[in-house]
Amino acid sequence: MNLMQTSINESMIADVVTQTVDELTPRNLFHFSAPRQTLVGEGAILKIGTLLQDLNVVHVLIVADKVVYQKGLLSSALRSLARAGIETNVFSGIEREPGTDVVQQGVTQLKQCNADFVLGFGGGSALDAAKVIAMLGSCNCTIEEFVSPGFSGRRTIGLGAVPTTAGTGSEVTDISVILGPDREKKFLNKHADLMPDLAVVDPGLMLNLPPSVTAATGIDALTHAIEAFTARNANPISKALAIAAIQKLVHALPIVVGDGEDREARLDMATAAYEAGLAFGNAGLGLVHAISHQVGARYKIAHGVANGILLPFVMVFNGLVCRSEYAAIAQVFGVARDAMTERQRCDAGVTAVRQLLADIGLPNSLVAAGARPEHFNELAEAALQDICIVDNPRNVTKADIIAILQQASGT
Numbered sequence: 001m002n003l004m005q006t007s008i009n010e011s012m013i014a015d016v017v018t019q020t021v022d023e024l025t026p027r028n029l030f031h032f033s034a035p036r037q038t039l040v041g042e043g044a045i046l047k048i049g050t051l052l053q054d055l056n057v058v059h060v061l062i063v064a065d066k067v068v069y070q071k072g073l074l075s076s077a078l079r080s081l082a083r084a085g086i087e088t089n090v091f092s093g094i095e096r097e098p099g100t101d102v103v104q105q106g107v108t109q110l111k112q113c114n115a116d117f118v119l120g121f122g123g124g125s126a127l128d129a130a131k132v133i134a135m136l137g138s139c140n141c142t143i144e145e146f147v148s149p150g151f152s153g154r155r156t157i158g159l160g161a162v163p164t165t166a167g168t169g170s171e172v173t174d175i176s177v178i179l180g181p182d183r184e185k186k187f188l189n190k191h192a193d194l195m196p197d198l199a200v201v202d203p204g205l206m207l208n209l210p211p212s213v214t215a216a217t218g219i220d221a222l223t224h225a226i227e228a229f230t231a232r233n234a235n236p237i238s239k240a241l242a243i244a245a246i247q248k249l250v251h252a253l254p255i256v257v258g259d260g261e262d263r264e265a266r267l268d269m270a271t272a273a274y275e276a277g278l279a280f281g282n283a284g285l286g287l288v289h290a291i292s293h294q295v296g297a298r299y300k301i302a303h304g305v306a307n308g309i310l311l312p313f314v315m316v317f318n319g320l321v322c323r324s325e326y327a328a329i330a331q332v333f334g335v336a337r338d339a340m341t342e343r344q345r346c347d348a349g350v351t352a353v354r355q356l357l358a359d360i361g362l363p364n365s366l367v368a369a370g371a372r373p374e375h376f377n378e379l380a381e382a383a384l385q386d387i388c389i390v391d392n393p394r395n396v397t398k399a400d401i402i403a404i405l406q407q408a409s410g411t
């Protein structure tokens with residue numbers, strides 16, 4: 001026998017064994033991202049000047065929701081920035097569900113004023129527009145390039161988020177949602193640089209939110225928490241945040257719909273939306289969002305309203321693989337009883353969600369909200385391509401989605 005050959009073979013085997021062990025060792029890893037800095041609490045907005053001063057910001061462009069601007073909700077922030085000696089411009093053209101045109105106007109204003117920081121101020125619509133404006137302004141690229149696969153630009157302009165709704169959690173996600181040029185399809189982008197550097201969450205800015213918007217945005221937060229809790233990509237931190245969010249929402253959502261000026265409940269709502277945002281930003285979402293992105297864009301149904309209509313039907317569908325999670329949700333809603341089986345608790349969790357939706361007066365039919373059954377085949381095909389579907393806990397077919405669309409329409 002050739003001794004040389006034997007020793008080479010042994011070393012080769014040793015290499016293979018070491019490599020296999022190395023590849024097997026890092027198991028169950030998960031990555032967790034969040035804004036570098038967050039300030040939460042009533043009056044937090046009064047600190048915006050000093051917060052940006054600490055980040056060496058010289059000139060800020062505030063990308064604001066039109067209604068929020070008209071209501072004067074920017075005034076304390078503007079005073080705080082002026083006191084800190086930070087030059088400020090305001091772009092207040094953001095309306096519900098911003099499209100590529102309004103984002104382009106914001107980019108033009110950003111280039112004109114040469115700001116080194118973009119501060120989104122409003123609901124998810126304003127925050128998402130601000131994220132994309134900061135990205136496009138940094139990379140000098142078009143929106144078509146930004147939404148194309150393989151986009152490699154980086155954000156160099158600072159980014160902050162001040163939510164005025166307790167819903168999307170956009171202040172803590174690396175996601176933006178913008179309507180395409182035809183305004184019939186949503187571009188959903190995920191990019192590490194879409195994560196704001198700073199989130200300032202002040203529930204005092206949400207006291208005047210009308211009951212219908214409070215209800216719809218609150219249900220968006222609940223859907224984030226429930227979908228993140230059951231997502232395929234969930235991890236122990238995202239699960240803990242999701243359940244903490246559900247706990248607050250169950251208690252606070254009916255209160256803020258009934259009494260928008262309840263400050264404690266508004267703080268719970270703002271905190272819950274933040275927690276749910278962190279949970280889904282890291283764990284992913286599921287079938288409710290995959291379908292709701294399609295029906296929302298096509299029929300101009302508010303994001304939270306579309307989610308609310310779909311949520312109980314998707315929960316029933318996913319119940320097959322989420323028994324223990326839905327049983328845990330029933331526990332949080334206070335509807336689980338000792339004598340119940342896990343299956344009964346799971347069903348009780350779904351019923352409790354349905355009851356909450358009815359209590360806060362959200363619609364329960366897609367057709368009543370404007371959807372057309374003859375589009376369901378096309379909508380199902382688009383939902384299958386939506387990025388959110390990959391984290392849904394149960395495998396989904398086109399026929400399953402059509403059945404859910406029909407159930408959610410009462411047809």
Ligand SMILES: NC(=O)c1ccc[n+]([C@@H]2O[C@H](COP(=O)([O-])OP(=O)(O)OC[C@H]3O[C@@H](n4cnc5c(N)ncnc54)[C@H](O)[C@@H]3O)[C@@H](O)[C@H]2O)c1
Nearest residue numbers: 067096123124125164165168170173175177205208209303
């Ligand atoms: N980036 C993400 O992670 C993420 C997640 C979920 C949803 N979204 C997107 O966010 C958008 C929806 O955001 P939204 O639900 O917050 O709604 P929104 O930003 O469209 O605001 C809803 C309405 O509330 C008004 N409003 C906002 N704050 C107010 C206040 N304090 N007082 C009075 N009126 C106020 C706005 O003018 C608007 O008419 C959608 O485009 C959705 O696709 C993004």
Ligand SMILES: [Fe+2]
Nearest residue numbers: 168220224303
């Ligand atoms: Fe959402």
